[in-house]
Amino acid sequence: MDARLRRVNKEIADCKNDKTSNIRIELIDESPFHLKGSFPGPDGTPYEGGHFEVDIVIPESYPFQPVKMKFITKVYHPNISSASGAICLDILKDAWSPVLTLKSTLISLQSLLCSPEPNDPQDAEVAKHYSTSKSSFEDTAIYWTQIYAGGPGPKEKKGKGSSRSDVRDEVAIAGLEKAHVDQFEALGFQRSKVIDVLRRLNYRGANVAQITDDRVVEELLK
Amino acid sequence: MSSDYEFSDDDGDYYDDEEMLDGTQEDDMDMDAFGEDFKVVPKGKHKAYEVEYDSLSQAAVEKLMKQDVDHICGIFGVDVSTANLLLRYIKWNKERLIEKYMDNPTTMLVAAGVIVPEASSQPAPAPIRTHSSTSSGFHIPKSLKPKVEEPFVCPICFDDDTSIQTLALDCEHTFCFGCWTAYVNSKIRDEGEHSIRCMAEGCALVAPDPFIRSILIPEPGAPKTWDRFQELLVRQFVACNNDLKFCPYPSCTNTVSCPSASSKASLATVVPTVSCGALREHMFCFGCPIESDHRPVVCGVARMWLKKCRDDSETANWIKSNTKECTNCQSTIEKNGGCNHMTCKKCKHEFCWVCMGPWSEHGTAWYSCNRFDEKTGVDARDAQSKSRASLERYLHYYNRWANHEQSAKLSLDLYAKTEKKMEDMQITSALTWIEVQFMKKAVEEVDKCRMTLKWTYAMAYYLAKGNQKDLFEDNQRDLEKAVEDLSELLESPIEAENIPTLRQQVTNKTVYVQKRNEIVLEDTANGFVEGRWKWNITVEGFDDPESD
Numbered sequence: 001m002d003a004r005l006r007r008v009n010k011e012i013a014d015c016k017n018d019k020t021s022n023i024r025i026e027l028i029d030e031s032p033f034h035l036k037g038s039f040p041g042p043d044g045t046p047y048e049g050g051h052f053e054v055d056i057v058i059p060e061s062y063p064f065q066p067v068k069m070k071f072i073t074k075v076y077h078p079n080i081s082s083a084s085g086a087i088c089l090d091i092l093k094d095a096w097s098p099v100l101t102l103k104s105t106l107i108s109l110q111s112l113l114c115s116p117e118p119n120d121p122q123d124a125e126v127a128k129h130y131s132t133s134k135s136s137f138e139d140t141a142i143y144w145t146q147i148y149a150g151g152p153g154p155k156e157k158k159g160k161g162s163s164r165s166d167v168r169d170e171v172a173i174a175g176l177e178k179a180h181v182d183q184f185e186a187l188g189f190q191r192s193k194v195i196d197v198l199r200r201l202n203y204r205g206a207n208v209a210q211i212t213d214d215r216v217v218e219e220l221l222k
Numbered sequence: 223m224s225s226d227y228e229f230s231d232d233d234g235d236y237y238d239d240e241e242m243l244d245g246t247q248e249d250d251m252d253m254d255a256f257g258e259d260f261k262v263v264p265k266g267k268h269k270a271y272e273v274e275y276d277s278l279s280q281a282a283v284e285k286l287m288k289q290d291v292d293h294i295c296g297i298f299g300v301d302v303s304t305a306n307l308l309l310r311y312i313k314w315n316k317e318r319l320i321e322k323y324m325d326n327p328t329t330m331l332v333a334a335g336v337i338v339p340e341a342s343s344q345p346a347p348a349p350i351r352t353h354s355s356t357s358s359g360f361h362i363p364k365s366l367k368p369k370v371e372e373p374f375v376c377p378i379c380f381d382d383d384t385s386i387q388t389l390a391l392d393c394e395h396t397f398c399f400g401c402w403t404a405y406v407n408s409k410i411r412d413e414g415e416h417s418i419r420c421m422a423e424g425c426a427l428v429a430p431d432p433f434i435r436s437i438l439i440p441e442p443g444a445p446k447t448w449d450r451f452q453e454l455l456v457r458q459f460v461a462c463n464n465d466l467k468f469c470p471y472p473s474c475t476n477t478v479s480c481p482s483a484s485s486k487a488s489l490a491t492v493v494p495t496v497s498c499g500a501l502r503e504h505m506f507c508f509g510c511p512i513e514s515d516h517r518p519v520v521c522g523v524a525r526m527w528l529k530k531c532r533d534d535s536e537t538a539n540w541i542k543s544n545t546k547e548c549t550n551c552q553s554t555i556e557k558n559g560g561c562n563h564m565t566c567k568k569c570k571h572e573f574c575w576v577c578m579g580p581w582s583e584h585g586t587a588w589y590s591c592n593r594f595d596e597k598t599g600v601d602a603r604d605a606q607s608k609s610r611a612s613l614e615r616y617l618h619y620y621n622r623w624a625n626h627e628q629s630a631k632l633s634l635d636l637y638a639k640t641e642k643k644m645e646d647m648q649i650t651s652a653l654t655w656i657e658v659q660f661m662k663k664a665v666e667e668v669d670k671c672r673m674t675l676k677w678t679y680a681m682a683y684y685l686a687k688g689n690q691k692d693l694f695e696d697n698q699r700d701l702e703k704a705v706e707d708l709s710e711l712l713e714s715p716i717e718a719e720n721i722p723t724l725r726q727q728v729t730n731k732t733v734y735v736q737k738r739n740e741i742v743l744e745d746t747a748n749g750f751v752e753g754r755w756k757w758n759i760t761v762e763g764f765d766d767p768e769s770d
């Protein structure tokens with residue numbers, strides 16, 4: 001049997017048999033070389049309670065070349081592209097070692113959620129947010145976890161004793177700018193609707209220049 | 223420290239003597255034979271537009287590398303593999319290596335991946351390692367203890383066959399032979415990587431050459447991978463040395479050494495066109511990424527021009543088109559040779575392909591198709607006509623540039639046609655094969671001159687107005703005219719009775735064209751050395767344009 005196939009099959013089986021870990025690897029279709037990995041967001045982080053899915057592509061020369069991974073679930077994190085899910089992590093590039101496995105790599109992704117590396121950003125806008133205002137960044141990350149990863153949202157977090165920011169700024173949480181929301185609200189749309197649309201359009205940072213006002217209004221009218 | 227050199231002293235002396243003798247003799251000859259009156263370029267001395275360089279084979283570069291390695295071996299008392307890893311790590315900067323190594327050898331050896339760091343000599347266990355000689359808690363030196371305590375399972379392929387052959391670097395991270403082979407091949411072939419680290423996670427040890435060789439040599443098809451590995455090493459060495467450049471042509475492994483063009487400053491005075499020596503076509507610029515001869519214009523201006531052409535390609539696209547309409551009867555005419563003198567098949571109207579003006583105005587009396595009339599620019603009043611004037615100005619130069627590029631491409635056809643003519647001539651006349659070579663020589667010369675002309679338009683576009691530019695364009699015009707004449711001659715029909723005349727004409731014209739080309743190249747090159755050329759735009763290494 002092909003060495004790559006043997007190794008991947010064993011990795012999938014080992015992961016299934018390991019009852020202690022919370023990492024899952026599933027087939028997407030018949031191919032054992034295109035998989036879906038998933039894991040819970042780590043406790044004590046803005047990703048707590050979320051369920052994160054990762055697209056896994058196993059290259060021809062695996063395990064001698066690194067596995068290709070990107071987030072399927074949208075994640076608000078300095079080292080993960082908020083638009084494409086692309087991940088900036090050394091072991092997926094030159095620090096890859098053939099002894100690493102799909103499971104150990106997914107565990108590394110899980111721990112990447114615990115320890116962002118804003119000096120080596122994948123998403124410059126998010127990294128800027130992280131460095132300038134950590135608490136505002138965390139609010140947005142919690143919000144994204146709730147919206148995209150099925151997280152519990154800010155309420156449960158508050159129950160854990162955090163007295164911080166009782167009056168949450170919805171706009172900041174969504175990672176948007178107040179001026180942008182005000183601008184479209186002034187056109188007569190409902191504030192919550194504006195926030196929803198701008199969030200869906202990823203109306204942030206450099207993206208703002210790419211998205212015309214007409215496009216936003218079009219979405220608002222839907 | 224000299225005892226490690228490759229050549230014995232005897233050999234060295236022998237060659238030195240002979241070379242010295244040769245050199246002296248030649249110098250004397252030159253001095254005696256030619257007095258001050260004769261303007262003959264001394265043998266061995268280059269023309270103003272040529273740069274001195276050497277082409278080196280891969281083996282020759284490997285010899286240079288070996289000299290550095292031997293030098294380091296001699297100073298540090300290390301083996302060849304170690305010296306290699308150290309030099310590759312420090313990017314072949316010997317002085318820096320010596321300084322850092324003298325400061326702290328251990329740090330350097332660890333950084334270069336030669337030895338395992340002292341403090342953490344216990345390698346960090348990799349997440350899924352099923353076999354580890356250090357995790358069992360007791361330490362028995364490898365040599366005393368055969369590895370029998372538990373069956374070996376390769377941590378990569380999970381193979382647990384008892385007969386499996388295993389390998390490890392000094393760190394003792396053990397993997398099966400098959401995995402090592404696949405890994406080394408993948409690193410070299412897929413990644414083009416010459417520094418091959420241990421496969422264990424976080425282990426920074428680098429596989430020395432004998433280790434890689436032992437893996438690759440028994441592999442079928444491995445000599446190829448081993449050769450590729452050698453080439454990667456040479457490429458790294460060349461990339462680390464400003465005096466060297468690897469030939470950019472695919473699958474060529476030659477290197478050019480050109481110390482006189484290794485500094486950025488030198489590129490304001492020389493255009494370092496070099497050839498790797500492997501094939502005649504392997505011509506490229508030592509100073510910039512342009513993979514052809516861009517004389518007479520310097521690298522900075524040539525690159526600026528290419529960028530402008532790329533940026534403005536939309537606007538200028540129509541010019542590239544290979545067909546045009548006759549200005550007289552509007553029927554479509556296709557250009558199929560290098561000559562700019564077009565004759566409409568339908569109405570027999572003669573015109574210039576470049577400016578579309580009647581050919582009669584281009585005749586012998588005055589040929590001004592190369593010079594843009596700057597007055598149109600001066601007359602421009604409002605912003606709109608100014609921008610149109612600037613576009614027209616650009617198109618004037620671009621048009622001529624693109625035309626020569628196009629004509630040079632069509633010269634392949636011209637070659638084929640000429641070859642056919644040469645065959646015909648051997649049949650219809652008494653000329654021998656040798657005697658009809660004048661046609662081939664003429665085609666080659668036209669080709670070469672079109673290359674020069676092409677770049678003169680890039681140069682003229684950026685030259686500041688004034689006497690110098692006028693002189694430059696006079697030379698350009700003379701060459702342009704000569705090339706067109708020769709080009710036209712080559713396309714004229716051949717009849718048996720006019721062959722001797724044609725031969726005479728073509729030969730004369732070829733010599734003349736050669737001379738004109740020489741003048742353009744030589745004068746432009748001298749101008750750079752004398753600092754004569756001024757630009758209408760800021761060019762790196764030159765004075766800023768004078769504001770008028």
Ligand SMILES: [Zn+2]
Nearest residue numbers: 376379398401
């Ligand atoms: Zn193996």
Ligand SMILES: [Zn+2]
Nearest residue numbers: 393395420425
């Ligand atoms: Zn190791």
Ligand SMILES: [Zn+2]
Nearest residue numbers: 469474498504
């Ligand atoms: Zn070459």
Ligand SMILES: [Zn+2]
Nearest residue numbers: 507509510521
């Ligand atoms: Zn150049």
Ligand SMILES: [Zn+2]
Nearest residue numbers: 548551566569
């Ligand atoms: Zn016509």
Ligand SMILES: [Zn+2]
Nearest residue numbers: 574576577591
């Ligand atoms: Zn013309």
